[in-house]
């Protein structure tokens with residue numbers, strides 16, 4: 375049996391095999407059957423595509439009468455007033471007064487699960503239970519009940535036994551984990567106006583990384599008038615930092631949207647020690663780390679004139695008023711600058727001169743990125 379396999383562009387290490395999976399399924403079946411008893415005829419509903427192997431092996435050992443069906447969760451954009459619409463495709467059975475047991479292959483953030491609950495809540499069923507083969511406790515954030523859990527795993531991307539990476543890997547008998555040693559996670563650091571956004575846009579292409587700018591995410595939320603945007607706006611307009619708890623949760627959500635990336639360029643995050651510590655802990659759960667903090671070093675006077683110049687076209691309220699800009703520097707000096715020391719202590723700080731042409735600075739950054 376192969377210990378390492380390649381699928382598309384990624385490498386995966388063998389994590390565990392069919393025996394451990396079957397043991398977990400046997401235990402799930404026993405718990406479900408103990409709860410439902412011999413007389414209840416449940417209808418098991420597998421959520422496609424990932425659950426097909428799990429459901430087959432589960433049903434094979436279920437000791438009394440049961441029915442089985444499969445559904446697929448489809449999401450599409452509705453009208454402006456309905457927003458995102460979720461629909462179960464393939465459900466033709468009448469579930470009135472039935473005991474429904476949903477069988478999920480894996481639950482991580484719980485986003486899919488909450489959509490499923492939303493739908494089943496409105497059906498006239500007798501009772502709803504949920505069993506999942508794999509569960510990632512570190513990322514699950516919803517206050518929703520999961521009745522039966524097979525195997526809890528750390529927050530690493532897995533494939534095999536029905537689970538895929540971009541369509542492939544479902545046929546593997548064992549579970550494989552994404553190899554994370556080659557992942558580059560870089561904090562692009564520097565005061566406001568240092569050129570982080572400009573450089574990140576160039577470097578993300580070169581290294582195939584995901585660029586996360588917390589400032590951009592906040593601005594997008596403000597534009598779309600979301601709850602997060604409304605909350606962030608008052609802080610941002612004055613040049614203050616948005617509270618840590620809000621920013622950290624938002625960052626985690628954004629990272630979790632990209633499960634198989636080659637890494638991230640963090641731009642504008644972390645900005646406080648608490649954020650840096652949260653980021654370290656969050657990446658450690660995934661078996662990853664920050665490879666380096668790469669800082670653009672630019673004197674403050676140069677920055678103020680750069681930002682005022684940018685303010686003429688950026689449309690950002692916090693770019694257009696010198697006292698707000700000065701406040702952003704004040705926030706930087708009192709809360710953010712200490713992060714240099716935080717990463718120096720870990721031997722991860724790399725300073726780059728941020729004065730010069732965009733191309734020259736990119737060249738300097740590439741020299742550092744190549745080493746990380």
Ligand code: AMP
Pocket residue numbers: 566588589590592609610611613614615616617618621641642643644645646649692702
């Ligand atoms: P930026 O686009 O990075 O200059 O960020 C603009 C503004 O967004 C900042 O002045 C803060 O109000 C807010 N912001 C962005 N990132 C963070 C963060 N990591 N922590 C707190 N506030 C942030």
